[in-house]
Amino acid sequence: MTSEAPLAAISFQAALLDLDGTLLDTIPDLAAAANAMLIELGAVALPEADIATYVGKGTENLVRRCLSDARVALPIDEASVARALAIFGRHYHAVNGRAARLYPGVVEGLAALREQGLKLAVVTNKPTEFTLPLLAHMGLAHWFDAVVCGDTCERKKPDPQPLLHACALLDCPPQRALAVGDSVNDALAARAAGITVLAVPYGYNEGRDIHELDIDGIVFGIDDAAAWAANPRRPRKRAGGHP
Numbered sequence: 705m706t707s708e709a710p711l712a713a714i715s716f717q718a719a720l721l722d723l724d725g726t727l728l729d730t731i732p733d734l735a736a737a738a739n740a741m742l743i744e745l746g747a748v749a750l751p752e753a754d755i756a757t758y759v760g761k762g763t764e765n766l767v768r769r770c771l772s773d774a775r776v777a778l779p780i781d782e783a784s785v786a787r788a789l790a791i792f793g794r795h796y797h798a799v800n801g802r803a804a805r806l807y808p809g810v811v812e813g814l815a816a817l818r819e820q821g822l823k824l825a826v827v828t829n830k831p832t833e834f835t836l837p838l839l840a841h842m843g844l845a846h847w848f849d850a851v852v853c854g855d856t857c858e859r860k861k862p863d864p865q866p867l868l869h870a871c872a873l874l875d876c877p878p879q880r881a882l883a884v885g886d887s888v889n890d891a892l893a894a895r896a897a898g899i900t901v902l903a904v905p906y907g908y909n910e911g912r913d914i915h916e917l918d919i920d921g922i923v924f925g926i927d928d929a930a931a932w933a934a935n936p937r938r939p940r941k942r943a944g945g946h947p
């Protein structure tokens with residue numbers, strides 16, 4: 705496909721869905737665990753809205769960004785980060801899924817994508833130890849033919865490796881896959897993998913505006929993404945262009 709080709713020419717075989725900020729609002733649980741960690745380390749708690757901007761590049765990055773926040777200023781040498789990560793993990797396991805909420809249209813959208821014959825995968829930077837229990841707890845696990853987590857591949861999003869791994873697991877050429885995410889990590893990973901990518905506006909995107917992203921369109925939920933997949937309605941934009 706060239707950058708000018710109409711997207712209507714694509715018949716998608718798989719949807720690769722981001723988790724945090726796309727399928728589920730996980731910020732209340734992530735923030736509760738991060739703040740329990742900070743308090744245990746003798747630091748102040750941070751506002752949930754600020755912690756939300758630290759989500760998207762995996763758990764270790766979230767912990768490092770909390771420790772190095774100017775209001776916290778805890779050491780970020782390897783031993784300190786490893787200790788903080790263990791504390792965060794203990795707290796997150798205790799609350800994972802407790803306050804998490806499905807975004808509107810997720811179940812309807814997953815059903816519609818399946819109805820269209822697409823295989824479904826979750827591709828998240830969240831580690832496996834938290835992802836699998838969360839999908840089970842939220843009643844989502846049965847929808848997915850593959851789950852690729854932050855520690856499944858050598859590299860995380862924004863590297864294309866996890867999306868390409870999901871394509872291989874689903875036996876789907878990248879050109880026939882549709883990624884849906886909420887952040888720059890999803891957009892960059894998909895572009896590098898040659899995968900069509902949509903973004904939802906209600907997620908985290910590290911506090912940035914999704915209009916800055918190089919993507920193929922904005923959709924307002926997974927139900928809207930399914931409608932888009934059935935009838936791609938916007939031409940692919942050049943790098944830097946708005947959707």
Ligand SMILES: O=C(O)COP(=O)(O)O
Nearest residue numbers: 723724760761762828829
């Ligand atoms: O940083 C995270 O753990 C969240 O990752 P995700 O947005 O790729 O699901």
